[in-house]
Amino acid sequence: MNEVGRKTLFWRGLTGSVEQRKRYNKLITEADSEISAFLEINPESGASLLRKNSESQTSSPLSGLPFGVKDNIAVEKFQLTCGSKILNSFVSPYSATAVSRLLAAGAVPVGKANMDEFGMGSSTENSAYKTTVNPWDHAKVPGGSSGGSAAAVAAGLVPFALGSDTGGSVRQPAAFCGTYGLKPTYGSVSRYGLVAYASSLECVGVLADSVEMTKNVFTVIGGKDPMDQTSSNGSVNSADAAAQPYTIGVLSKTEGLDPAVAEAYGETIEQMKLLGWKIREISLNTQEYVVPAYYTIATAEASANLARYTGIRYGMREKDITDHENMVRLTRENGFGDEVKLRILLGTYVLRSGFQDQYYVRAQKIRTLIRNEINTLFTKVDMILMPVFPTQAFRFGSQEMTPYQQKLADKYTVTANLAGIPSLSFPTGLKSGLPVGLQLMAPDFCESRLFDAAGVLSGGRSIQLAPGAMSAGEVS
Amino acid sequence: MALFQTFVGLEIHIHLLTKTKVFCGCKSAYGDKPNTNICPVCLGYPGVLPAVNKEALKMSYMVGTALNCELSPHTLFERKNYFYPDMTKNYQISQFSDPVGVNGWFEFETDGGIKRIRIHDVHLEEDAGKMIHDGNRTLLDYNRAGTSLLEIVTEPDFSTSEEAENFLQSFQRMVRYLGVCDGNMEEGSLRCDANISINKTGKGLGTKVEIKNLNSSRFVRKALQYEYKRQAKTIKNGGKIVQETRLWIEEKQKTRSMRTKETAHDYRYFPEPDIPPFVPDEMFMQSVNDSMVELPFVRKQRLQKAYSLTEEFAVFITEDKFRADFFEAVISAGAGAGTGTGTGTGTAVTGTPAPAAIAAIAATAAKWLKGETVKQLGRRNLELSDSPLSPIRFFSLMKMLSDGTIHANIARQLLELTLDQDEDPEILLERDVLAGSDDDAEIAEIIDSVLSNNPEAAVQIQEGNTKAVGFLMGQVMKASQGSADPKTVRILLMEKLTNKK
Ligand SMILES: [Zn+2]
Numbered sequence: 001m002n003e004v005g006r007k008t009l010f011w012r013g014l015t016g017s018v019e020q021r022k023r024y025n026k027l028i029t030e031a032d033s034e035i036s037a038f039l040e041i042n043p044e045s046g047a048s049l050l051r052k053n054s055e056s057q058t059s060s061p062l063s064g065l066p067f068g069v070k071d072n073i074a075v076e077k078f079q080l081t082c083g084s085k086i087l088n089s090f091v092s093p094y095s096a097t098a099v100s101r102l103l104a105a106g107a108v109p110v111g112k113a114n115m116d117e118f119g120m121g122s123s124t125e126n127s128a129y130k131t132t133v134n135p136w137d138h139a140k141v142p143g144g145s146s147g148g149s150a151a152a153v154a155a156g157l158v159p160f161a162l163g164s165d166t167g168g169s170v171r172q173p174a175a176f177c178g179t180y181g182l183k184p185t186y187g188s189v190s191r192y193g194l195v196a197y198a199s200s201l202e203c204v205g206v207l208a209d210s211v212e213m214t215k216n217v218f219t220v221i222g223g224k225d226p227m228d229q230t231s232s233n234g235s236v237n238s239a240d241a242a243a244q245p246y247t248i249g250v251l252s253k254t255e256g257l258d259p260a261v262a263e264a265y266g267e268t269i270e271q272m273k274l275l276g277w278k279i280r281e282i283s284l285n286t287q288e289y290v291v292p293a294y295y296t297i298a299t300a301e302a303s304a305n306l307a308r309y310t311g312i313r314y315g316m317r318e319k320d321i322t323d324h325e326n327m328v329r330l331t332r333e334n335g336f337g338d339e340v341k342l343r344i345l346l347g348t349y350v351l352r353s354g355f356q357d358q359y360y361v362r363a364q365k366i367r368t369l370i371r372n373e374i375n376t377l378f379t380k381v382d383m384i385l386m387p388v389f390p391t392q393a394f395r396f397g398s399q400e401m402t403p404y405q406q407k408l409a410d411k412y413t414v415t416a417n418l419a420g421i422p423s424l425s426f427p428t429g430l431k432s433g434l435p436v437g438l439q440l441m442a443p444d445f446c447e448s449r450l451f452d453a454a455g456v457l458s459g460g461r462s463i464q465l466a467p468g469a470m471s472a473g474e475v476s
Numbered sequence: 477m478a479l480f481q482t483f484v485g486l487e488i489h490i491h492l493l494t495k496t497k498v499f500c501g502c503k504s505a506y507g508d509k510p511n512t513n514i515c516p517v518c519l520g521y522p523g524v525l526p527a528v529n530k531e532a533l534k535m536s537y538m539v540g541t542a543l544n545c546e547l548s549p550h551t552l553f554e555r556k557n558y559f560y561p562d563m564t565k566n567y568q569i570s571q572f573s574d575p576v577g578v579n580g581w582f583e584f585e586t587d588g589g590i591k592r593i594r595i596h597d598v599h600l601e602e603d604a605g606k607m608i609h610d611g612n613r614t615l616l617d618y619n620r621a622g623t624s625l626l627e628i629v630t631e632p633d634f635s636t637s638e639e640a641e642n643f644l645q646s647f648q649r650m651v652r653y654l655g656v657c658d659g660n661m662e663e664g665s666l667r668c669d670a671n672i673s674i675n676k677t678g679k680g681l682g683t684k685v686e687i688k689n690l691n692s693s694r695f696v697r698k699a700l701q702y703e704y705k706r707q708a709k710t711i712k713n714g715g716k717i718v719q720e721t722r723l724w725i726e727e728k729q730k731t732r733s734m735r736t737k738e739t740a741h742d743y744r745y746f747p748e749p750d751i752p753p754f755v756p757d758e759m760f761m762q763s764v765n766d767s768m769v770e771l772p773f774v775r776k777q778r779l780q781k782a783y784s785l786t787e788e789f790a791v792f793i794t795e796d797k798f799r800a801d802f803f804e805a806v807i808s809a810g811a812g813a814g815t816g817t818g819t820g821t822g823t824a825v826t827g828t829p830a831p832a833a834i835a836a837i838a839a840t841a842a843k844w845l846k847g848e849t850v851k852q853l854g855r856r857n858l859e860l861s862d863s864p865l866s867p868i869r870f871f872s873l874m875k876m877l878s879d880g881t882i883h884a885n886i887a888r889q890l891l892e893l894t895l896d897q898d899e900d901p902e903i904l905l906e907r908d909v910l911a912g913s914d915d916d917a918e919i920a921e922i923i924d925s926v927l928s929n930n931p932e933a934a935v936q937i938q939e940g941n942t943k944a945v946g947f948l949m950g951q952v953m954k955a956s957q958g959s960a961d962p963k964t965v966r967i968l969l970m971e972k973l974t975n976k977k
Contacts, residue, residue, distance in 0.1 A: 074523045087522065094516050096523060195522040200749035228525050229751055301749060304555050307566035308520045312616070324561050324614075351557070351744035360746060 007209075007462070011159055012064035015108045021047055024066065028110065028157050031470040035138070036130045037152040039071050040079050041111035049076055049095070053103045061216045063106030068152045068161035071112040072119055073204060074193035075099050082195050083115040083127040083145075086335030087315045096193020097228065098162060098204045098221040105220045110158065113148030117337045118306065119166050119197040121145050122389075122406045124173070125396065126339045134176060135466030136434050140393040143173030149207045150177040154435075156469035160208035160217050166198050167294055168388065168413025170205030171425035175388035175437025178427040179463055180214045180454070182206040185445050186420035188235040189218070190225030196305040198298035201417040210462040214424070215451040222447075234445035235422075242382040242449050244456065248272055248440075249282040249381035258391045260431035265387055268428055268438055268457070272385075275456060280381055286370045287411060293370070294414040295343075295407065296350050296363035303347030309335065339403070367418050374419040378443040383453060385440055387412050388425050392434045416441050424450040427463055480708055481677045484640050484670060484700055485596075485632035488647065489625050490657040491603070491665040492535045498602050498624035499526030499569065506663055510608075510617035518622035520564030525750050528553070532624040533754055535656040536576045536600045537764045539626055542650055542771060543595045545577025550755045551600075553748040558741050561614070562605040564621050572745045574753070575599035582630075584646035584773060586639050593633035593643060601625050626656075632671065632681065637700035644668060644693040649772045653797045661692050670696055673717070674707045682707075683717040687731055689724045699724040702731055775800055783807075783838035792846045798861045803841060805867035806874065810837045840874050844887075852892055864898035865891075873901045889916065896971075908964070916968060919952070919960050923969050926951045937973055945969070 014024040021043045032038050043066060058064075069075050072082040074092040081087040099109060116126035124132045124147025132147045134140040135155040142151040146163030150173035153161050163170040165183035174181025182205050189204045196202070204221065208214040224233045250269055254262055269279055311317030311331035318330040336344070350359035377384065390409050394400040401409070416423040416439075423441040430436070442449045497504050500517035517524040533551075540547050552574040555567040580595030605621035607614050628647075634640045648659040648666060659666045668690050675682035687703060690696045702724075707717055722731040756764075770778070776794040779785055785793070794800045811834065849870075853863055873890055876882045882890070886909060893904040893916075908916075926948060927934050933944040945966075952965050 072523075080522055082522065090522070092523070093521070094524075192525050193523045196750075227527055229527050230749075300746060303744075304557055304565075304567045304746070307557065307559065308522070308564065310559070310566065312561060313519055313564065314521065322612075328559060348744070351746055353742050353744065356746075 007159065008061065008065065011066060015043060015047065015064055015066050015110070018044070024110075027470055028066075031155060031157055032152075034133075034468070035135050035142075035151050035155050036132045037113055037142075037148045037155065037157060038068065038111040039081065039083075039114050039127075039129055039148070042078065043108060043110040045077050046075070046109040046111075050103055050106065050108055053100075058106055060105035060107075060220065062102065062220055064108070065106075065160070066108045066110040066158050067102060067217075068111050068113045068149055068158045069099060069109050070115050070146050070149050070161070070163045072115060072164055072195040072197075073099060073162050074195070075109045075112070078109065078112050080112075080195065081129070082119070083117040083124075083129060084309075084336065084340070085128040085316060086309045086311075086331065088128075088335075090315045092193075094193065096204070097190035097225045099193060101221050102162075102217070107220075111152075113146070113152055113161055113163075115148055116145035116169075117340050118195070118302070119145040119164055119169055119202070120302075120339045120343055121403075122168070122172055122410070123394070123396075124148060125398075126337055128337055131396070134393045134434075135469065136178065136430075137393065140395055140434070141176065143176030143389075143393060145169040145173075146181075146205070146207060147173045147176075150174050150179055150181065153177070153179045153207050153209055154463070154466045154469070156209075156465045160206060160213050162217075162221075163205045163207050164194055164197075164202055165205040165413075165417065166202035166298060167410050167417050169202075170207060171388050171413055171423060171437070171439050174207050174425040175427075175439075176393040176435065178430070178435030178437065178466070180206075180208050180211060180427070181425035181437070182208075182214050182218055182447070182450070183416055183423045183425075184218060184222065184447060185235055185422045186417075187228075187230050187232045188222050188422070188445060188447070190221075190223075190228040190231045192225055192227035196301075198301040199305060200301060201294070201298055201414075203417075209465070211426075211451055211455040211458055213462075214454075215447075218447060218451075235447050238445040238448065240446050240448050242446070244452070245276040245278065246272075246382040246449075246453060247278040247280060247380070249280050249377055249384040251386065252281040252283050254387065256390050257387055260392055260434075260436055261387050261390060264428045264431065264436040264438060265385070268385065271457060282377055282381065282384065284373065284377075284415070286366065286373050287415065289366045290370060290414050290418060291408055291411050293363040293366040294410065294418060295346070296359050297367065297418075299343045299347030300351050300360050300363075301347065303344050303351065306336075306340065306344055311335070370415060371419045374415065374421060374441075375443070383440045383442050383449060385438060386415075386423075388437050388439045389413070392431065392436055412439070420444060422447045422450060424454055426454045426457065430464075478677055480674045480704075480711070481679070482635050482672065482674050482704055483632035483681050484634035484637065484672045486628075486630045486634070486640060486643065486696075487669040487671070488628045488630075488644070489603075489667040490539075490628070490651055490659070492532050492624040492626055492656055493658060494529055494531045494535065494624050496529060496531075497622040498529045498532045498600070499622055502622065504623045505619070506665065508619055510615070510619060513619045514621070518564065519618060520566075526569060526748075528751050528754065529624060530760075532600060532626075533576075533756075534760070534764055534767065535624075535654075536598065536626050537756065537761070538654050538656055538767055539628065539651065540577030540580065540598045541764060541768055542654060543577065543580035543582050543598060543628065545580030545595060545598055547577050547756070548574050550574065550753040551576050552753045553600075553751045554745045555748050556601075557744045560604065562607050562616060562618075562621070564605065564618065568601060568604065569748055569751070570601035570627075571599035573747075582643070582647070582650075584643050586642045591639055591642075594631040596629040596631050598626065598628050601627060632673065632684075637697045637704065640670060640700055641693045641697040644696055646773065648693070649795065653769055653772050654767075655769075655797075664691075667691075668693075668696055670700055672700055672703050672707070674704060674711070676711075683719050685717065685719065686721040687724055688721060688734065689726075691726075695724055695726060698729065699731060702729065706731070769797070772797075772800075779803075783835055783842075785838065785842055789839075789842040789846060793842060799845070802860060802867055802870075803838075803845065806841050806871045807834060807838055809868050809871035810834055810875070836878055837871070837874055840878050841870065844870075844874065844877075844891075848888055848891055852895055856895060858895065863895055865894055869894055869901055876901070876905070892916075916964060919956065919965055920968055920972075922952050922955045922960070923965070923972055926955060927972065934973060 076095040080092040123141035124144040149161035149163040154177035170181040310328040321327040577598040603625040605618040651657040673682035720736040780790040936944040
């Protein structure tokens with residue numbers, strides 16, 4: 001039996017019966033007490049959703065597998081806080097399309113993963129609830145905003161987890177924790193049930209312990225959904241002509257990268273050359289503009305998306321206030337964290353009448369330029385190899401990186417969100433005991449190319465789990 | 477020349493008659509129990525997305541077509557941002573830069589002849605919920621939240637309040653004809669805001685004042701008249717008009733200030749990222765065109781010309797689409813029955829006058845529809861559309877009448893019998909009118925007097941004591957000296973008793 005088959009049996013053995021789920025619940029709860037990846041753990045509740053779904057297939061490779069869900073993706077009867085106090089104790093009355101499709105494939109949602117409030121952050125430190133640590137080094141951040149999802153996979157609590165990627169929020173924590181992290185093509189996975197931060201940029205993404213798993217999950221959750229009119233069957237129907245040996249575009253200049261990341265970048269290029277792939281140096285002229293364009297568009301959309309949290313119909317509400325305006329004002333003042341408030345204010349500012357041309361409209365024009373540049377590049381190369389983040393996982397408390405530096409460091413990830421293209425973050429091994437991840441970007445709807453390339457680079461092996469991870473050895 | 481010139485524009489909101497709301501699958505209905513037609517989408521729950529209703533788009537393009545607009549080949553939804561308790565997302569999905577239709581026009585009749593006004597734009601949006609103030613608390617009903625609302629904005633082309641009122645009535649008829657809105661202003665399915673500016677003649681537009689809370693076309697006229705007087709007086713006294721929004725207070729017959737321009741919102745419009753621009757394809761436009769109908773004003777002119785109808789009859793017939801369809805079906809029944817030499821509708825379509833025989837039927841039909849039919853339907857609380865009177869039945873009635881088979885009294889009786897018994901007039905004539913020795917009216921008179929002489933018996937029957945029926949029947953038979961048909965007596969008697977309830 002191959003590695004994947006053995007692993008599948010292992011996970012199925014954990015969630016098959018009530019007794020098994022009880023034992024799994026105990027195991028995952030104990031293991032999570034070390035890293036705080038989850039805000040809620042409830043395998044039994046997840047299994048009850050599965051039972052409700054009578055059409056679940058047992059033939060799916062995901063059947064019986066437990067999975068984690070970032071707490072900004074709706075799972076019926078589970079909490080949906082988005083890491084924010086303003087949605088404290090809010091329980092979702094419905095499930096996201098991605099979750100429903102996983103349920104239909106027989107997979108079991110077991111818990112809600114910690115995150116930066118509403119997806120705003122790169123370290124999961126902006127969660128109103130918990131501090132998730134990097135399973136490789138508990139003094140370091142797991143990355144963000146899908147830090148809980150990445151940590152849960154790296155620590156072996158689940159074989160995969162759903163995350164969301166607005167500007168790198170799946171790929172960066174995947175790189176920090178040493179897992180795979182897929183940001184699909186915009187529209188190839190339904191956003192229905194993903195709590196909106198920046199609607200035109202974000203996607204439901206996958207964090208997983210192998211290329212195979214990433215691909216299987218993507219195949220299940222992808223495809224057009226009538227509930228999301230921006231979704232499409234592009235990736236389902238794509239007949240990708242590109243094949244090995246691939247032509248890979250690599251950055252001619254990589255200054256600003258930490259030595260460990262630069263080294264990994266060079267080593268991966270060498271590995272590709274050994275595989276007979278062609279390496280072409282490229283430069284991205286728009287790269288200096290991606291971060292300002294990204295923050296302008298993301299915050300503008302966020303200012304509208306987050307307007308619904310007023311305490312009137314759900315979530316936190318300030319008590320004993322008798323007028324609407326003050327109730328909304330105080331609820332939002334006390335319910336949102338500082339980073340969220342900052343971005344709402346920024347977004348409101350860039351959309352003001354008289355200022356739109358200067359900010360929002362200009363950012364949209366830059367976005368078009370970025371997309372054009374990327375599309376032109378893809379006429380010359382099959383994929384682009386990029387760093388995910390200039391550093392490895394950093395320490396808590398912004399000692400190494402201020403929030404402003406963290407934003408600037410998004411420059412390698414936000415390109416894919418602005419252009420809408422798919423990108424896969426993959427682990428390249430450890431440097432000084434910490435993982436380094438890189439990303440491959442492909443043209444629209446060419447996820448299969450990413451899986452193929454990453455599969456070759458991985459030699460068919462799953463990720464290395466963090467020290468002390470929950471493992472097969474602990475379960476008999 | 478008048479001292480002042482008036483410029484009036486209207487902003488009309490119509491609730492589209494879509495089965496479901498504009499961005500979710502909830503039922504779109506008026507008057508249901510509060511918060512029963514709601515779901516995560518229209519409640520603005522975290523994570524939900526709008527999915528635009530194709531039917532709403534189709535109806536919007538129909539209205540755009542009827543208003544002679546340039547229709548958008550890629551209409552765009554945008555977010556209009558403002559906080560309000562009845563807005564579940566605190567932004568409204570609306571249209572701004574690329575609405576369904578722009579630069580249209582509409583012609584309608586006024587006392588001074590045909591008037592054409594320009595349409596600025598037609599755009600589709602979602603409605604908000606409803607706030608119900610109850611003592612010191614406010615309740616929210618979200619049944620209306622997310623229902624499809626179409627806004628029509630006119631240019632300030634009306635120069636009198638009467639014109640605005642006439643337009644609104646024509647517009648109301650038009651949307652009813654298209655079947656896109658029931659046009660009911662009292663229930664709020666058609667809402668209208670007006671804006672008015674006045675200025676010394678020849679000086680162009682003045683300072684614009686908006687008026688809200690206009691729940692009928694009459695209010696629109698009265699509010700505009702009031703505003704004209706108020707503004708003219710202000711200007712004559714050397715004052716300045718403030719740009720503001722005012723409310724019409726019907727009880728006081730005046731407007732009062734609601735907010736001035738300084739407190740106006742910055743709506744921060746931006747494209748709705750959740751809905752791709754809608755690009756109508758050929759099939760969609762075909763279905764829009766297939767659903768278009770001849771509009772009331774055009775139809776009125778055609779019918780008037782084809783059948784030499786008087787203004788009064790033409791207005792009456794085309795006021796309601798069902799009635800106009802009924803009328804034309806009566807005529808074509810006539811053509812089918814070989815009454816005339818030409819085909820009724822065929823000649824009508826070309827607009828050339830119909831042959832004399834058909835014209836005669838048309839004139840009689842118009843007269844009888846407007847007079848006796850409306851009266852008898854009203855008595856029975858029936859609408860023409862749900863009554864047993866079909867165009868064929870009505871035609872045979874008209875034919876018997878115009879060829880002298882029956883006279884007006886019998887025709888009236890037959891009309892009533894048709895409505896009551898759901899039977900063809902020819903059969904009723906044979907069975908109930910010619911066969912019976914007395915006509916129903918006579919029996920009815922006898923029953924009335926018997927009932928008024930025996931009120932206790934009537935009460936007993938209504939309380940369920942059927943024995944008294946026999947007693948009353950006997951009294952009626954006795955009074956008619958045995959000549960009445962017992963079956964008819966029983967029917968009429970029971971009818972009177974149930975109507976009395
Ligand atoms: Zn709904």
